[in-house]
Amino acid sequence: MTESDFQPLIAWLELNPNWVFVAVLLIAFIESLALAGVIVPGVLLLFLVSALAGHINLPIEWLLLSGFLGAILGDGISFFLGHYFKDSLRNIWPFSRYPKTLQSGERFFHKHGGKSVMLGRFIGPIRPVIPIVAGMLGMSQTRFTVFNALSATIWAPFYILPGYLTGSAVHLVLPSNFYPALFSLIAALLIITLSFRYASLNLQHGSRIYAALLRNNKSQNTSSKDYEFPLASLSLFIGSSLFFIIWSFLVLRTGLLSQLDASVLQLGAELRNISTFVSDISSRIFIHLTLLGDEKFLYASFITLIALMLYLRQFRASTLLVISGLSTAAITHTLKAVFSIARPELVLSPPVSYAYPSGHSSGSTVFYGLIAAFIAQQLPKTQRWQCYLLFFVPMFLIAFSRVMLSVHWLSDIVGGIALGLAICGISRVLYSTHQAYDAANRRDITVEKKAVMTALCLWLGILIGYQLYFFPEALQAYQLRP
Incomplete structure (x- = not known):
């Protein structure tokens, strides 16, 4: 037909x-x-x-x-x-x-x-x-x-x-730079996808790079035959940290990113102003997404995940989550205060904190990144990159919503994601030496499945309640100024 x-x-x-x-x-x-x-x-x-x-x-x-x-x-x-x-x-x-x-x-x-x-x-x-x-x-x-x-x-x-x-969109006239921006975004996402896949496949135990780098390393913990030195996580930490330092230097000391920030911000505002209808729909979608990265909601999400890990007797993982979550909040707020970069002021009630790095981006990256790490360690090595890529989707959408709502510069969310990935990397490295302890204390698989389903339902209930309660206020706050 x-x-x-x-x-x-x-x-x-x-x-x-x-x-x-x-x-x-x-x-x-x-x-x-x-x-x-x-x-x-x-x-x-x-x-x-x-x-x-x-x-x-x-x-x-x-x-x-x-x-x-x-x-x-x-x-x-x-x-x-x-x-x-x-x-x-x-x-x-x-x-x-x-x-x-x-x-x-x-x-x-x-x-x-x-x-x-x-x-x-x-x-x-x-x-x-x-x-x-x-x-x-x-x-x-x-x-x-x-x-x-x-x-x-x-x-x-x-x-x-x-x-x-x-x-x-049939009758809409798009901004002149819409398609170049769209193709650039697609290219960037494609590069990220290929990078995830390459790193996951070539930095795991059993790969040639892994063997070459660690052949003469006598200091790694081999007390467990299942121990894997977290080379991929260490590489993520080093690479993301270096990128964040260089990116921050470009943001703070040069004007190289200013034009890009301004162009992307203008494009987002123009897309929301194409028509009243499109503005309303896009605002609603991006507000729902951005609420997923709110600090209060992330705290509730971390608490739910920590409670699940405690019930499953994953005590070292619980400690890791507490330290990672609090460290992300502390580091992000400290850097915002030190860098003191002003936000765009295109909406009726912009957030009062400084712009760089984006807290929504760093917080959601750490939360979903650590969940991906816990799940991926249970998967075959050849499938782990798919898990990481799947959990990158909410990280990206939450970060992207901040630019589309005109409350962050593009450089803010890039810096936030890089910071979050660095924290994920070092957290996974530190946890690797304690992983065997948690594995020995795991509950029965049937109990684990029921606990995970219960925690997931609880988290979804919190999500729905949070969205219903805070959405009307956010809808008003994120409206573009006349």
Whole structure:
């Protein structure tokens, strides 16, 4: 099917805009329903209907909620069918006709467990069968509901926002330097991705660089056969520290970055001023992102993570988190006071602290960076770079939101990320000699999984409450001055 096949539906929805939300809910429902998503081109339909919604300025919140509910209902009914029919499902059409589809879903579920409910929603060939397989294989309803809700929370904006933003941008005239800036950003992110991958693969135990640098090192702790000298973390600390020092010198002692800072700040302000609608949508998105890096929220996040580590008997890791979190706050505030660089003053109520380095950037980098480090140490060496790259996404988005909201210069967030990476690196180096102690005190894997899920739900509850409470105030504070 092509776009022209759905033109009558789009035309009717344009005349009856209130039905757009119902259409999105139904499309998301069918797209998530067992095997129906293979027959119905749900991705194309969602894009077209979302583009129409953006074109006629329908509220994005209600559109995302519709997609979220449809996705939950579709997967929920699929899970119920699997839970009800169990193995007899194999003899029911269409599963009896396409047994390999069910078998591939089972293999994926056995390999990834509960995570398959989240991962499978984004993998085309197995997407329609994972929920029904989860029910068939006896996954608990509570556990499925948690994973289903989390995956739908990510899925809805991932599939709806591209069409919505495309529809809203049809008649916009972008600033002249928009595309050069966009291509530069893409190039920078590509370089970061390749650097993460190269460093992770070539600075780990077993690589040639690792062996060459440490062949004659007699001082490393070898009391544990599983000990790995944290060469990648040490390299991260040294490289990020040197970069931060050089970058700070350029910011403080030269004017080389002034024009770049001014250009990026102006571009962000122009993008928000293209139209009232775009300004409202972009402000809301970036404010939600920037609240994730607020100092109060990061303190609550660190406390939640520390409590989890204490419960899991990871006492050295808990101590590391306390020291890293407090050190990040102390160092960032001290450097702000010493450097005394003024912020941009384009919003109604700019933050009162100095600009450089960005506290949102350094704090979120340390928080998500250390989580990535704890998870990555449990993964095969060849997959660790993917974990680090995944957790770099929230670091980048939070930092980027500060520039787009016109409360930081570009140099501020670059310096903040570099500082945060340096703290992550040295923290991981210091923890390496205590890792074996924590590993020996770990709880049962089943207990660990339940504790992690409980902590994740608690953190999400804190996140939602924080957003609901502080968003109205932030929305007013971050409005551009007339």
